[in-house]
Amino acid sequence: MSTEEEDRSLAKGRKNGIKTDDSEAEEKKNTTGQAAADDDQNGGGASEDDQKHGQSLPFLCLAALGIVYGDIGTSPIYALREAFYSHGGIDVLPANIYGVLSLIFWSLIIVISIKYLTVVMRASNNGEGGIIALVALLNPWKTEKTSRRYVLMLCGLFGAALLYGDGTITPAISVLSAIEGLEVATPAFKPYVIPITIAILIGLFMIQKRGTAAVGTLFGPVMMLWFAVLALLGIYGIAQHPSVFAALNPIYAVHFFQANGLAGFLVLGTVFLVVTGGEALYADMGHFGLAPIRLAWFFLVLPALLLNYFGQGALLLENPGVKQPFYEMAPSWALYPVVALATAATIIASQAVISGVFSLTRQAVQLGQLPRLNIIQTSHESYGQIYIPFMNWILMVATIGLVIGFQTSSNLAAAYGVAVSMDMVITTILAFFVAYRWGWFPRVAGVIAVLLMIVDLSFFGANLFKIPEGGWYPLVIAGLVFFVMGTWRRGRELVAQRLKDDTEPLDEFIASRDADARRIDGTAVFMTDEGSKTPPMLLHHLRHNRVLHEQVIFLTVHTEDVPRVPAADRLRIEDLGHGFHHVKVYYGFMQPINVPVALRFAGEFGLDVDIEQTTFYVGRETLIPTQDVAGMFVWRERLFAFMALNATRSTAYYRIPPERVVELGIQVEI
Structure with missing residues (x-):
């Protein structure tokens, strides 16, 4: 700037x-x-922030390897294997090997290189990416429920809900597939694969509360070594059958579909495993910026992946009986080191997904789509490093349950892909409407969207056949999360409406109370919304205490549809007269909310607030579900009341000192 x-x-x-x-x-x-x-x-995006901290482009590329490419980088362990040996797989014949390799190559080019790195990542929300940031670009939160933007909001929220299912499957399938490499060395390890996997996963979730700062410094170098090994193993395999590069010709993919019919189409569901990390590229754009992610992909990740996949294909051409092509490419002396490195890479991939779920949850809480949760900052330097205890333990239980329930990575592969393929369809739709709203050559955007939708729907259609074999799991998880979001959103609307019905216009209140209310020293802060009504807690306070502080502040906290709100737009103060002020505080959906800090600096702009002499009045509503008031079904109202009761207290969420808080109880029928 x-x-x-x-x-x-x-x-x-x-x-x-x-x-x-x-x-x-x-x-x-x-x-x-x-x-x-x-x-x-520095509020506009990652690139300015990078310059501020003096981070060079090579350093950012290295860091992106550890965070962005963990998921897609570990797919070679199981993706090609599943195309031939999954349920209803195809015969290991040369024509099929060339066809599958051609599909893998063009999937990586079209979905990752073109769709995400060239098209979708242009839809930047002040430097941030991801499906929540994409939804926020449409500004749909207060639109009519019959409007197109509201429907798109629901689609985006469902897409976000789908990522929770993916957040449990990725650690399970990644770590399990790595440990299964021990079986290649000797069958004696087979009984210990699941216990070792569970032990690693427990350790992974146990260290989350310590943050990822220390371990994160190793992520980039380890993943660089991983991609180098992928490339070397691939070259070793290709040397046995160099003609495998003929699969670059897309005609082999066409012949594959012609020869295999429906079975060939179903293979798309396993080929899709090679691009399942695509959403991470977009979601992590704000951490590194577009340039480092692109450079890392085109100069290291893509070549390493292609060499490895083609090396596995060459091995199958030489020896069709191979069951674990990834591990059997390695020389016997290198097998155990490769298994150890694969385990480290899958742990890193799992860590990235877990951190992504934490970030997604914080965004949903900030935007009012989920109840307030205890969010712990684990780093003073990096705002992106957070820990959410509730989500951590839920993820751990679900992930371990998947390992025990599905037993093998092949079985888990049947559950993997449904959620991500549906997410990719939703991302394409949202990106088109963002482009249309911004006037980005609507006709060109429409043509591109249609072409990408053909690819997305093909993958999604193939993955639908996985539903009976395990694909139902991420859909059930997404449905539950989406239902919880809808219940919380609707419940908050009902509570706000009930409270507004029992109050009076703010200007009338100020005029009537100035003459007859007794005033005492100090400052009182009442949380309120944007409306012109008097905060119900203030009326409740007056009915019981019959006094007003000398200075009364109505505080409204806004979460904007941008990741970060610059300092110069953070605080607005309106003098209402007679000692009353309305303070509006603006935060982005990726910024922490700290009310005392905001008020402390209000003094620099004409409003002196001594936090030590300030009392925060906070309402504690007792929600009473009833059939007598129009709202939701009673059982759903009870669910909302349960969530509200167990949500993190507003004092902790807004970082208000508990010793300065007075809680006022009030009953609300919903």
Whole structure:
């Protein structure tokens, strides 16, 4: 951002009464307004942030290897094997080997290289990506329920829900497939594969509370070594049958479908395993920026993957009886080191998925789609490193249950792909409407969307046949999460409506209370929404205590449809007269909310707030499900009441000091 733009931004901030960044370091800096400029300068995306921290492009490419490409990078362990040996697989014949390799090659080119890295990742939400960020670009949260944008919002939320199923399957299939390599060395390890897998998974989830900062520094180098080994193993296999490169010709894929009919189409469901990490590319765009992700893909990841897949194909051409082509490519002396390295790579892939689920959950909570959860920041330097205890233990139980229930990675492969393929369809739809809304050559965007949809729907159609064999699992998980989201969203609407019905216009309240209310020293803060109604907690407080503080602040916290709100747009203050003020605080859906810090700096813009002399009045609603009031089914209202009761308290969520809080109980019928 230029100096002139910074000045305009800061001028706008001072005009509206703006805050600073949410940290103690930024507190001290902001006395000169510099923190606001810094935050504004770095609020737009990963590239500016990279420059701020002096991170070079090679360093970012290396880091992207460890986070972005863990899932797609471990697919060679099982993907090609499943195309031939999964349920209803095809015969290991030269024509089929060439056909499958051709499908793998063109899938990686079309889905990853073209769709995501060239098209979809242009839909950037201030530098951030992922399905929630994509939905937010349509700004659908307050639209009519019959509108197109509302329907698209529901599609996007269901797509987000699908990722929860994927978040449990990926660690299970990745680690299990790696440990199964021990069986290639000796069958004596077979009884220990599942116990070893479970032990690794338990250890993985147990260390989540410590954060990934220390381990994360090793992710990039380990994955670089992994991709180098993939390439070397592939070259070793290709040397045995160099003609395998003929599969680059797409005519082999066409002949494959012609020769195998429905069975050939079903193989698409296993070929899809090679691109299942595609969504991670888009979701992690904000961490590294587009350039490092693209460079890492085209110069290392794609060549390594292709060499390995073609090396496995060459091995099958030489020896059709091979059951584990990935491991059997390795020389006997290298087998145990390859298994160890594969285990490390799959743990890294699992870590990336778990962190992604944490990030997705935080975004959903910030946007009001899930109940408030305890979100712990595990790093002072990186906001993206968080830990959510509830989600961690749910993921651990579900992942271990999958390993015990499905027993082998081949069985798990039947459950894998349904959720991700449906997500890719939804992503294509949302990306088209974003392009249309932004006026990005609508006709060209339409043609591209149709072509990509043909590919996406082909994969999705093939994966539908997996539903009876395990594909039902991610759909059930997605349905449950989506239902919980809808119940929480609708319940909050009902509670807000009931509370508004029992209050009065704010201007009338201020006028009537100025003359007859007794005022005492200090500041009172009442949380409220954007409306013009008096906060119900304030009326409840007056009925019981019959006093008002000398200064009364109505505080509204907004979560915007952008990842980060610059400092110069964070805080707005409106003087309502008679000692009443309305303070509006704006955060992005990837920023922590800290109400005391925001209020502390309000003094720099004309509103002095001494936190030590401030009382925060927080409502604690007792929800009473009833059939007498129009709303949801009673059983669904009870579910909402249960979620509200067990949600993280607002004092912890907004980081309000508990010793400065007064809770007021109120009953609400829904």
